[in-house]
Amino acid sequence: MKIKSHIWWCSVFSILIIGIVLHLQFGSSSIGIIQAFQEEQAAFIFRQVRIPRLLMALVSGAAISISGLLMQTMFRNPIAGPYVLGVSSGAGLGVALSILGGSLFSALGFVQLSTFFSFPITETIAAILGALVLLFCITILSSRLRDGASLLIIGLMIGMAVSALVSIMQLYGSEGEVRRFVLWGMGSLAGVTNSDLVFIIPICLACFIASFLLHKRLDLMLLGEEDAEAVGLNIKQTRYSIIAIAGILAGIVTAYAGPIGFVGIAVPHLCRVTLKTSSHNILVPASILLGCTFLVYCDLLSKLPGLELTLPLNAVTALIGAPIVIRYMLRSQKWFV
Amino acid sequence: MSKFILCCSFFVASLLFVSCFPSSEQATKTIPLPKSTFVDSAYFDFAKHIEIAEYSNYFIIKTGTQLEHEYIVVSDSYKLPDSLSSYTRIPYPVKNIACMSTTQVGLIEFIGLANKIAGIANSKYVYSDVIQQRIKEDLITNLDQQDLESWIKADIDLVLLSDPQAAFQEKLQALGIASLIMPEYLESHPLGRAEWHVIFDYLTDDYSNNRQNWAEVISLYELLAKKASEIKTKPSVMTGLPYKGTWYMPGGDGYLAQLIEDAGGNYIYSKSQGTKSMSLDLEAVINTCDTAQFWINPGTATSLQEIQAADSRLANLRPFQDSLIYNASKRQSASGGYDLYESGVARPDLLLQDLIKFLHFNDDRLQYFERLN
Known part of the structure; x- marks a missing residue:
């Protein structure tokens, strides 16, 4: 399944450029690129809706992919990812607390605590904290486990426990709050504004650069902790760096766009399988490029061009991504190279 | 022989005694009621x-x-x-x-x-x-x-x-x-x-x-609708508030669309089919609602600032710039319950009265709605 490296980069890059053009040209309104230069209303929609949405698709596709790649490397587990390990659930818990926490504590009689949630704690901060706490817990538990399967089961259990807490909060939330949380859970890039991107893009870019700078350490992590330590790797420091980067990336995207499943697992795999490498100086930029491409096309479909309606992004990523990964799985039969 | 006669007599007497009581089946058998007409x-x-x-x-x-x-x-x-x-x-x-x-x-x-x-x-x-x-x-x-x-x-x-x-x-x-x-x-x-x-x-x-009371509700509603139909201007009206880029908009066949029409307004999505809400993309709504003059029921927002905080792009819409946004938050309980969804359901005549007042007469003396500032 090896594709020559330069062909891979050129093909994916070309597909991405086409995707960007299509994403800008087609939306839920009939406005096209040319009209953006002619009409004031069209220009507003381009500046304020389509371009921020496209940028968010590019950034979040790359962010979730890198987050998945880092987790897979750290846990040396091919199906680790923000969604599978419950990190997205942690971010979800943070968002649930910021949306539904007030009603829950009010119902339980903790009125003073409920007023705390009426302060404008942003969903973003809550989501990042939730993701980091969950990832930290999983990392501590992973050091006590011998095999990857147990880790995934623990991730699943933590995810279920978090879901249970969220269910309790939903039970006590008002109709409006529950609806807001359900909508958030479906995933959408349409709610992101230019002012949000001023916050999101620099943080994500810093994380991308940091993850690229970690590439040698990430390669050593694949040897296993003992061997990596034997060749001089500071395991503890590397782990914390990975947790911080993966947690921030997963948390920030989940806060603004909702939990986007599948991308975090699928994209790093596709990169490994198609490029036949485990070297992170290739995998990091490759995951960024393929992640961007994948999410740009998924979001293009979720916009349902020509119709005014919209589809949940989460559903689209799974429906498109699952067959692709299954196909590659069946053809390659290998996860790590 | 006498013993035999005694036994037979006892047996017959027992049978007679038992037969005096109805069987369990007979005891529960209901008497058929006359056929319902x-x-x-x-x-x-x-x-x-x-x-x-x-x-x-x-x-x-x-x-x-x-x-x-x-x-x-x-x-x-x-x-x-x-x-x-x-x-x-x-x-x-x-x-x-x-x-x-x-x-x-x-x-x-x-x-x-x-x-x-x-x-x-x-x-x-x-x-x-x-x-x-x-x-x-x-x-x-x-x-x-x-x-x-x-x-x-x-x-x-x-x-x-x-x-x-x-x-x-x-x-x-x-x-x-x-x-x-x-x-x-x-x-x-x-x-x-x-x-x-x-x-x-x-x-x-x-x-x-x-x-x-019901007859009065119908009578007032129909009278108000008739008066409103005589007004020539038909201001366009949009409704709802998006969350994370998805905008739930009532269908054109729904009761809210009819209420706006009866108030002499023009519901922006009046041509859409169905009575249930549609989940629309933010871009489509911004484009379609470009011509809207009034904006009603913007979720739970009670001020223009809250709408802008929900999504800064909404400040570009005409009703926001003209401060012509009305929400039914005037009759709201401390815990967030809206009377619009309670007594408002039974009193559409009063809702219609409110709509006609602010759509056509710039009159803000309303029962359910209030203008957001």
């Missing part, structure tokens, strides 16, 4: 998703867009014939009603049967002072779907549901509690939605004396 059917002027037929021994109620939910309201002592066994049985008269939505509370209160409400889900969102007082006095229980004990304690005999919930209805059935699907929100006319109050005349034995 059709008496009348309730006439609905506006409501389309409900039908009620009155028979001599029971009422047949059908609800739903296809009238697919069928109920028979009958006293417990009446044995249903096989031909009616497919109907869901509701015991007559219903004494303790549970409301799963505040819209049902509004209709019941309108008809003067607040004393029949024994339980409400999320009762803190009820606006009505009368109902809140009854909650304080423990005459109404706050019901939780997960805590079925509270349903038994409240002695509920009928639950009103907005939509079918199979698993929950099964649990209720096991507890001997009947449930009735009441999709009044799918009516395409505000008066049709309000007209659903008639159902309670047939469920309870307290015939309301509210006929006069």
